[in-house]
Every structure is written in structure tokens, then in C-alpha cells.
Amino acid sequence: MSIPTRHFDALIIGAGGAGLNAALQLATADIHVAVVSKVFPTRSHTVAAQGGVNAALANVLPDNWHWHMFDTVKGSDYLGDQDAIEFMCREAIPTVYELEHAGVPFSRLDNGKIYQRPFGGQSQDFGGDQAARTCAAADRTGHAILHTLYQQNIRAKTHFFDEFFALDLVRDKEGIICGALVLEIETGEPLLIEATATLLATGGCGQIFRTTSNAHINTGDGCAMTLRAGVPLMDMEFYQFHPTGIAGKGMLITEGVRGEGGFLVNKDGERFMERYAPRAKDLASRDVVARSIVTEVKEGRGAGENGDYIYLKLEHLGADVIEKRLPGIRESSRIFAGADPVREPIPVFPTAHYQMGGIPTDRFGRVVIPAKYGAEEVISGLYAAGECACASVHGANRLGGNSLLDILVFGRLAGKDIIEYVRANPHRRETDPVSLEQAMARLTRWERKGEGVPAHQLRAEFRKCMEDHAGVFRTEEVMAEGYQKLSELRERFKDARLGDQSKVFNTARIEALELENLIDVGLAVAVSALHRKESRGAHSRPDYPKRDDVNWMKHSLYYRDGDRMDYKRVRTKPLTVESFPPAERTY
Incomplete structure (x- = not known):
């Protein structure tokens, strides 16, 4: 079949930060760029980031990028690439x-400088007082950043393909990635977008779990x-569960x-975190x-x-502070928990939140194997x-406020590297028909009729x-x-099978395509976790309760072919520990 084709210098899949x-x-460098997003760009999941973005501006308390780096290395349980972490923390300030x-x-502070609040895992010095490093726009920081970036892209005349679903990457006859096959959700028709460089910025995969803070679009595409x-x-074994999701809902x-002074209590009103940290x-x-x-819950409290x-609990902060700095939280708590935090505590429980692992890259966003x-x-x-990438700045656990920083720093660096790559490779590459046929097969398999397992049922079970x-x-x-x-x-x-095989705005077909992605990524998480026999960061194993730097100070690589793990050929660069050698991680 003949598929409509568009040509660009660069293709970006995902319209988040x-x-x-x-x-x-x-x-802004006059590179012909297309952005494909399965939702309108300002509905991308970056819009949900609340607390802020880390940078050692020292607007509230003394701070330094070295302290930011130390906190990030410690937070990663010493598995992060210290070279990449240093780069990110230094770039945070100009970013x-x-x-x-x-x-x-x-x-803003009273002096007009950017307001910064304390966040988890931050220290003013090596083991000292809590810093105030997280730059915030009330509790809607991601919303503010995403809308600003979208407006700037509109000004720069970026070409957007809104509500298009990326089916698969395609290659030329030499095996080089040369774009992607995408599906227009409104019409159900495929479109081939060819490009010299392709950037994956598709976000996380929180929908692999039943209870998650992630949007429905976060399916690990x-x-x-x-x-x-x-x-x-x-x-991929390192998946972060945010401690405070609305109980039973996950928001x-x-x-x-x-950071503003709220604290956790159990049923007896005890501030139990004093026991653990x-x-x-x-x-x-x-x-x-x-x-x-x-x-606390397992032990009956x-x-x-x-x-x-x-x-x-945050009612002690007072209505003025809550309305000024946490207005979105008050609204969410009222709607989803039925609790007004000005008067009563919010019921919370951990919710699946963030993948520390992902596609292996260097600090310029280039995918590496x-x-x-x-x-x-x-x-x-x-x-x-x-979030879909792993430059190894988060290691085994991400600090709050470093996610927005990650996407902004490395998105910016990837863009700058793509400029050089496109200028060095000006010739257009054409898609190999075999590669295109393989990508189309993902779509046509849902045209099969007859009895079968309903896709939505499998999704819930999975x-x-x-x-x-x-x-x-x-x-x-x-x-x-x-x-x-x-x-x-x-x-x-x-x-x-799909019961509805119509094309126009068939969201059931999109969800079925997403399910295939979820299964692949979910198995990557499960198999990687099964193989790592230690406790490190977000990966907690009661049967192996200690961190094992002798045998497991290394990264895992998961291959889809045969659910294969590779530790022998894993890159050693992320294990640089010269700046901050591994130590016991206490708070």
C-alpha cells in the first residue's frame, strides 16, 4: 500500500519538557523539525510536575552545585554516573x-529572586542542615514550564503533529534509523515521517502499575x-514509588x-519518620x-x-500559606480524597511514580549500546x-526536583547535538520497504476478526x-x-482481539497498541528486578536486605529477545566514583 510521507531534518516523538x-x-537554529505527540502538547505529563526544579541558586540559604551533586549521588545509592551528575548539577543554574x-x-521572594523550597534528600553541607534548592512556581511548576516552552515553540514555528501515535521506528537499507511510522488518531490513517535524526522523548511507563501518579498516556512507548x-x-529494576499518593487513587x-512544613503521622498521631530517618x-x-x-501499615499502625x-498533615501551616504555595494540592485533595487540608489531614500511600532506568544514552542524548x-x-x-532515557543521573533512586531538571538539561543538550548531526549529514535517507512493512504489521494485526481475548481485559490483569x-x-x-x-x-x-475495528478516533485500538508496549516494558522491569540480588535505592529485597557493592555495583541491561540480561558487557563509565566513593546511605 502507498503511505503518505513527510520529510524533516529532525523528528521528535513526545511533546513534554x-x-x-x-x-x-x-x-531557533533553522532546523526543519517535527514534533509528534499523542495528546495536545500542553497535556503532556510534564504538566503534572508539581514541586519544582532543582538548581543551587542559593536564593534562600547558602548552596553550591557541589552539594547538589553530592545529594544526587547519595540519593542514587551511588549507582549514578558521577560525571553525568556533575554535568547536570552545573548546568542546572543556567538552565x-x-x-x-x-x-x-x-x-518570588520578597527581594524579587526565584522562590526555592526544601525537598527530600537535600543537604546544605555534607550531612548538615536541609537546603532550599527547589525552584517553584507555587505547586504547578511543570505546568508553568510546559506552557512556556510550548509558546516559545509556536513563536519559533516548530511543526506539530498533535494527536498522532508513534507505531514504530523505521530504518533505511543500511540499517540506520530514519524516522518513524505514526498513526493519526482522528482518521486512523498511517503516516511515514522520515528524518535525519530521531529523538525519543516519550516519558515514563507508570501505567504498567494499577495504582500510579502517571497519566494514562505514560505507557512506555x-x-x-x-x-x-x-x-x-x-x-529497569529501579522504579520509584512516590511516598505520598492519594490513598486508593494514586494522584x-x-x-x-x-518541604513547606507538612509531616506524616500514623493512626496514633505519631510522627513516625523520626524513627526511620x-x-x-x-x-x-x-x-x-x-x-x-x-x-507502618504492615505493622498495624x-x-x-x-x-x-x-x-x-498540613493544617498547621494555615490557610494563607496553603492557598499561596499549595493551591493545586488543596484542590486535588478536596476532589479525590474528600479532605480539605486546611482543616484535616490527607490520606496517603505510595504510588508508582518514576522509572530511573530507560534507553541507555550518553550526556548528549545519543543512544548507545x-x-x-x-x-x-x-x-x-x-x-x-x-524519563524514557537513562543517562544514569538518577542511579537507583531519583531525588525530587531532579526530574524536571533532567528533562530540561538533556533535552536541551540533545537538541544542540542534533543540530550538529543534521548539518554533518545533509543527505535524505529513504525507508527500507521491509522495515516499513514490519512497522505496519503492528497496526494490521488488529484487523483480525474472530474470537479472542479482549485487549482491555488483558490490560487490567497485566x-x-x-x-x-x-x-x-x-x-x-x-x-x-x-x-x-x-x-x-x-x-x-x-x-x-478488538471488538471495534473502525478507524476514526478508535481509542480502543490505541489502547491495544499501548498494551503491547506496556507488556514489553513491564517485563523489562520484572526480569531486571528478579535478577538483581541486593537492595539498592528503590529496589528493596527483604531476602537480600543489604547493598552489595562487591557484586552489584553495576548496571543491568535487558534485551527483549529471550528476556535476556547482560551484565558482562555493561558499560563501566557510569560507575565512576572518584568524586564521592560509596558510603552508607543514612538520612
């Missing part, structure tokens, strides 16, 4: 000022596309609530707080009729940035299985059982 910041660099000049309406292209995913209650208390690292909450959550002798091979023309077998605490027995169930679900998926 990473994609839009990269696009802005390209468009925030660039955003300010672009028009981001940050909250970019990670799944790279797996199908033969690229491994790195460190996020920002860490900024605790005597110094940092409620502002310990997220993995520490999440495990503490689950432990949970609140509510079923004892299955704890309380987040391991080569011999610990070296890296750059995949020509393919880039990744944001997400429950992930939540039950790859949650906050993991053991060999639980994860092995989960892997068996997930493997069976993958086999049943081959016989999945």
Missing part, C-alpha cells in the same frame, strides 16, 4: 535562568520501540507539601519514606477503616531524553500482576511467580 526544549533549540528569561512565572529495534534497556501529593525525617529520600509508610494508609571491552557504540541518528509482584518490597518467590504470570499474559496477548 524534554521534547519541547530540544525542539526549541532546533527550530533555570534560561527558563526565567523565556517567561516561566516562578514564585519509546522504550518499547527501542526494544523492538534491538536496543537494550538499562536499570500525586507533591513532596513540596513536606532521625535527621531528615519527613524529607528523607523518597525510597526511604515510601518503605517507611509501607512498614495504618489509619482508616482498613488500616491501609497514613496521614499527611555496549561494545567490547566496556566501550560504547553510538546508534547513528537515534537520540533519547527525559497492571494488577505488576503491582502485586514488582511493588515496593520484592522477594525471589513473589517475583518469580509474577514473571511466570506475565509470560503467560504475553502469550495470551498474541490472541487478543
Whole structure:
């Protein structure tokens, strides 16, 4: 069949903070760039980021990028690439000022400088007082940044393909990535977009879990596309559960609530975090707080009729502070928890929030795969940035406020590197018909008629299985059982069918395509977790309770082919520890 084709210098899949910041660099350099997004750009998940973006501006308390770097390395449980972390923390300061000049309406101090609040895992010095490093626009920082970047892209005349779903990457006859096959959701018709360089900025995969703070669009599309292209995913066992999701719902209650002075209590009104993190208390690292909450509930100190959550108290802050600095949290709590935080505590419990692993990249956003002798091979023309990518700045656990920073810094750097790549490779590449046919097969398989398993039923079973077998605490027995169930679900998926095979705005077909991505990425998480026999950061195994730097100070690589793990050829560069050698991680 003949498929309509468009040609661009650069193709960006995903219109969140990473994609839009990269696009802005390209468009302002007169590079012909297209941005594909399955939702309107300002509905991308960056809009949900609440608390702020980290940068050592020292507007409130003394601070320095070295302290920011130390906190990030410590937060990563010493698995992060210290070279990349240093680069990110140094770039944080000019990045925030660039955003300010672009028009981001940050909250202000009385002296006019950007307002900064304390966040979890921050220290003023090496083990000292809590810093105030997180630059905030009330509790809607991601919203402010995303809208500003979108407006700047409109000014720069970036070409947007709104409500288009990326089916798969395509290659030319030499095997080089040369764009993607996408599907227009409104019409159900495919479109081939060819480009010299392709950037994946598709965000996270929180929808692999039943209870999550992530939007419905976070289905791991970019990670799944790279797996199908033969690229491994790195460190997928490290999945962060944010400690304060609205109990039973999963909607996020920002860490900024605790940064402003809120605190957690159990059913007895006890501030239990003093037991688990005597110094940092409620502002310990997220993995520490999440495990503490689950432990309180498991040991019978949970609140509510079923004892299955704890309380987040902030009524002592007063209505004025809450309305000025946490207006969105008050609104969310009223709607989804039925609690007005001005008068009563919010019921909270950990919710699936963020993937630390992803597509392996260098600090310029170039996708890399391991080569011999610990070296890296750059995949020509393919880039990744944001939550779907793993430049190894988060290691085993991400600090709050470093996610917005990650997408902005590395989205910007990827954009700048793509400019050089496009100028060095001016000749257009044409898609290999075999590659295009393989990409089309993802779509045409849903045209099969007859009896089969309903796709939506499989999706519900899959997400429950992930939540039950790859949650906050993991053991060999639980994860092995989960892997068996997930493997069976993958086999049943081959016989999945759609009841509605119409084309126009068929959201059931989009969800079925997403389900294939979810299964691939979910298995990457489950298999990686099963193989790592230690506790490190967000990966907590009661059967291996200690961090094992002798045997496991290394990254994991998961290959879709045969659910294969690779540790022998994993790159060694991210394990640089010269600046801050591994130490016991306490708060």
C-alpha cells in the first residue's frame, strides 16, 4: 500500500519538557523539525510536575552545585554516573535562568529572586542542615514550564503533529534509523515521517502499575520501540514509588507539601519518620519514606477503616500559606480524597511514580549500546531524553526536583547535538520497504476478526500482576511467580482481539497498541528486578536486605529477545566514583 510521507531534518516523538526544549533549540537554529505527540502538547505529563526544579541558586540559604551533586549521588545509592551528575548539577543554574528569561512565572521572594523550597534528600553541607534548592512556581511548576516552552515553540514555528501515535521506528537499507511510522488518531490513517535524526522523548511507563501518579498516556512507548529495534534497556529494576499518593487513587501529593512544613503521622498521631530517618525525617529520600509508610501499615499502625494508609498533615501551616504555595494540592485533595487540608489531614500511600532506568544514552542524548571491552557504540541518528532515557543521573533512586531538571538539561543538550548531526549529514535517507512493512504489521494485526481475548481485559490483569509482584518490597518467590504470570499474559496477548475495528478516533485500538508496549516494558522491569540480588535505592529485597557493592555495583541491561540480561558487557563509565566513593546511605 502507498503511505503518505513527510520529510524533516529532525523528528521528535513526545511533546513534554524534554521534547519541547530540544525542539526549541532546533527550530531557533533553522532546523526543519517535527514534533509528534499523542495528546495536545500542553497535556503532556510534564504538566503534572508539581514541586519544582532543582538548581543551587542559593536564593534562600547558602548552596553550591557541589552539594547538589553530592545529594544526587547519595540519593542514587551511588549507582549514578558521577560525571553525568556533575554535568547536570552545573548546568542546572543556567538552565533555570534560561527558563526565567523565556517567561516561566516562578514564585518570588520578597527581594524579587526565584522562590526555592526544601525537598527530600537535600543537604546544605555534607550531612548538615536541609537546603532550599527547589525552584517553584507555587505547586504547578511543570505546568508553568510546559506552557512556556510550548509558546516559545509556536513563536519559533516548530511543526506539530498533535494527536498522532508513534507505531514504530523505521530504518533505511543500511540499517540506520530514519524516522518513524505514526498513526493519526482522528482518521486512523498511517503516516511515514522520515528524518535525519530521531529523538525519543516519550516519558515514563507508570501505567504498567494499577495504582500510579502517571497519566494514562505514560505507557512506555519509546522504550518499547527501542526494544523492538534491538536496543537494550538499562536499570529497569529501579522504579520509584512516590511516598505520598492519594490513598486508593494514586494522584500525586507533591513532596513540596513536606518541604513547606507538612509531616506524616500514623493512626496514633505519631510522627513516625523520626524513627526511620532521625535527621531528615519527613524529607528523607523518597525510597526511604515510601518503605517507611509501607512498614507502618504492615505493622498495624495504618489509619482508616482498613488500616491501609497514613496521614499527611498540613493544617498547621494555615490557610494563607496553603492557598499561596499549595493551591493545586488543596484542590486535588478536596476532589479525590474528600479532605480539605486546611482543616484535616490527607490520606496517603505510595504510588508508582518514576522509572530511573530507560534507553541507555550518553550526556548528549545519543543512544548507545555496549561494545567490547566496556566501550560504547553510538546508534547513528537515534537520540533519547527525559524519563524514557537513562543517562544514569538518577542511579537507583531519583531525588525530587531532579526530574524536571533532567528533562530540561538533556533535552536541551540533545537538541544542540542534533543540530550538529543534521548539518554533518545533509543527505535524505529513504525507508527500507521491509522495515516499513514490519512497522505496519503492528497496526494490521488488529484487523483480525474472530474470537479472542479482549485487549482491555488483558490490560487490567497485566497492571494488577505488576503491582502485586514488582511493588515496593520484592522477594525471589513473589517475583518469580509474577514473571511466570506475565509470560503467560504475553502469550495470551498474541490472541487478543478488538471488538471495534473502525478507524476514526478508535481509542480502543490505541489502547491495544499501548498494551503491547506496556507488556514489553513491564517485563523489562520484572526480569531486571528478579535478577538483581541486593537492595539498592528503590529496589528493596527483604531476602537480600543489604547493598552489595562487591557484586552489584553495576548496571543491568535487558534485551527483549529471550528476556535476556547482560551484565558482562555493561558499560563501566557510569560507575565512576572518584568524586564521592560509596558510603552508607543514612538520612
